[in-house]
Amino acid sequence: MSTENDTEGETTRITRKGQVTIPKKLREEFGLKEGDEIRWEKAEDGIRVRKATQSTGRGMLVDEDVPTEKREAMAEEMEAEIREKRQTEWQP
Structure with a gap:
């Protein structure tokens, strides 16, 4: 995982199985915990990820x-x- 400037965010790699690790800093900031669901959405400028678990x-x-x-x-x-x-x- 490499950290870029704050406007670019952080990057991670996709595994062979299509899995992605959400950076710890972001998990903590958005209250993401094991078992939470996230939603992948198409956006005009790419992909948007949102917390689905309320x-x-x-x-x-x-x-x-x-x-x-x-x-x-x-x-x-x-x-x-x-x-x-x-x-x-x-x-x-």
Whole structure:
């Protein structure tokens, strides 16, 4: 990975399997974590990458007195269940 000036961003290589590593600085800045989904979109000037996983509503249905750590654990558990269900539904 090479770092260029701030207007150019950072570059990474695509692996043989078509995988790309998102630079740590960008993962931290945009709150990207393992299991998050990103969306690849065509744009006039190339490709745009957006975070598809929405975490802004986390904990909305939980009582206000539930500690943040517990809310996060509940949200992660729910995300894992959703991922597992999607994987089993998409398998031929």
